[in-house]
Amino acid sequence: MTAQDKILYVANKLGLTSLQNMQASTGAVYDVDTEASGQIFSNATRHVNPSVANIADNQFEVNEALLIETVGFYGRIADSQGTLAGFVNNLQTTYGSNFVIVYDIIIGNKRVQKDTPVFGSGSPYCFATNAIRLTNFEEDPNDLVFAPRHQVYSEAVGILIPPQVQFYVEYRLFNVVTGAQIPISVDAQIGCYLYGTKVLLNFNTSI
Amino acid sequence: MNQITKLGYVDNKLGAPNDGQQTTRILFNTIEAPGTTSTLVFFKNFQGLTNGQTNLTSNKLATMESMVIKTIMLTQFATDGTLQNFGNRKQQTVSIIVGNQTVVKNLPIQFNTGENGQAFDRLHTNAGATIGIFGANTPTKQIMMPIEIRLLTDIVIPPQVEFEVRVESTQADYGTGAVVCALSGYGKIFSAGNTF
Numbered sequence: 001m002t003a004q005d006k007i008l009y010v011a012n013k014l015g016l017t018s019l020q021n022m023q024a025s026t027g028a029v030y031d032v033d034t035e036a037s038g039q040i041f042s043n044a045t046r047h048v049n050p051s052v053a054n055i056a057d058n059q060f061e062v063n064e065a066l067l068i069e070t071v072g073f074y075g076r077i078a079d080s081q082g083t084l085a086g087f088v089n090n091l092q093t094t095y096g097s098n099f100v101i102v103y104d105i106i107i108g109n110k111r112v113q114k115d116t117p118v119f120g121s122g123s124p125y126c127f128a129t130n131a132i133r134l135t136n137f138e139e140d141p142n143d144l145v146f147a148p149r150h151q152v153y154s155e156a157v158g159i160l161i162p163p164q165v166q167f168y169v170e171y172r173l174f175n176v177v178t179g180a181q182i183p184i185s186v187d188a189q190i191g192c193y194l195y196g197t198k199v200l201l202n203f204n205t206s207i
Numbered sequence: 208m209n210q211i212t213k214l215g216y217v218d219n220k221l222g223a224p225n226d227g228q229q230t231t232r233i234l235f236n237t238i239e240a241p242g243t244t245s246t247l248v249f250f251k252n253f254q255g256l257t258n259g260q261t262n263l264t265s266n267k268l269a270t271m272e273s274m275v276i277k278t279i280m281l282t283q284f285a286t287d288g289t290l291q292n293f294g295n296r297k298q299q300t301v302s303i304i305v306g307n308q309t310v311v312k313n314l315p316i317q318f319n320t321g322e323n324g325q326a327f328d329r330l331h332t333n334a335g336a337t338i339g340i341f342g343a344n345t346p347t348k349q350i351m352m353p354i355e356i357r358l359l360t361d362i363v364i365p366p367q368v369e370f371e372v373r374v375e376s377t378q379a380d381y382g383t384g385a386v387v388c389a390l391s392g393y394g395k396i397f398s399a400g401n402t403f
Contacts, residue, residue: 174259
């Protein structure tokens with residue numbers, strides 16, 4: 001089953017007969033937990049676009065959908081932090097290699113991914129954790145330092161967020177060595193993106 | 208046969224329900240302060256572990272939950288959170304036991320650290336450096352990668368069947384921090400098809 005087959009299969013199950021006529025595309029939605037609430041996307045309506053989020057609400061409009069194929073987490077430096085405000089960075093630089101994010105994805109009333117870990121040292125995917133090599137690191141001239149990827153690639157096909165259904169990511173942050181919960185910092189904020197095959201609204205008649 | 212078909216096939220053979228929510232599943236378990244030992248057994252002890260150290264409460268999946276293991280990941284941390292070479296670079300083997308059956312047997316793992324660069328699969332690059340040559344490894348400056356092995360067949364953990372992961376060596380040093388094992392792949396979680 002391809003990504004597009006899966007979208008049409010779910011659309012058919014949900015009675016969304018017009019989805020097949022829409023524009024297939026590639027897309028990603030992102031948001032940052034600026035309130036340190038432990039939820040991402042649920043407060044998107046209050047966030048600045050595109051500095052913090054690229055969606056105005058945590059649901060897609062009519063005839064738009066996203067098949068989640070990759071979930072990624074990243075850091076964002078808070079707006080209060082002077083010249084670095086709004087910078088996107090790797091979470092390891094703030095929380096270290098030993099953090100683990102344990103997250104759920106909730107679509108409507110349903111938890112579709114549960115207790116999924118994202119490890120600070122890189123997540124369990126051969127393809128994903130090959131990482132990026134940082135060269136000429138200013139404060140530490142170490143040309144073999146890695147910035148590990150904090151992503152989860154969907155096995156099989158992915159999970160569809162249908163049109164007009166609310167979705168959010170719920171997460172907690174832990175120290176995997178001690179098991180202690182790490183307080184979520186409002187200065188070193190945590191963001192999440194959902195990437196995959198997107199369906200865009202397409203008017204087949206002129207308006 | 209892909210992961211979805213294989214999981215459906217095995218669930219069907221075992222008479223397990225086949226209509227759960229399809230998802231990507233990552234199970235993980237931590238052993239704190241393992242020290243020097245010849246055998247590590249993951250997914251055996253859940254006593255005292257928090258949700259940040261394991262996402263299971265017993266060594267089996269719940270009713271109506273099952274998954275395919277596609278990737279094994281093994282990580283070792285020092286007490287301050289710095290990533291370490293797993294088992295201090297000694298040769299080790301991993302076995303996965305599901306029910307009464309060994310489904311992965313004595314698979315060598317040490318080639319697959321990012322530092323060694325001899326990984327089985329072509330996609331795992333020759334990454335990492337020996338500590339001390341290119342600067343110190345710190346919690347926020349990682350110069351090696353965890354061990355990761357992508358399995359070539361789809362190994363199923365059915366609902367309500369005990370499983371464990373065993374790592375064997377000759378007195379490997381796992382330090383006083385923690386070691387973590389994660390199993391990831393396609394899975395199914397409970398989904399109520401109808402309203403309660």
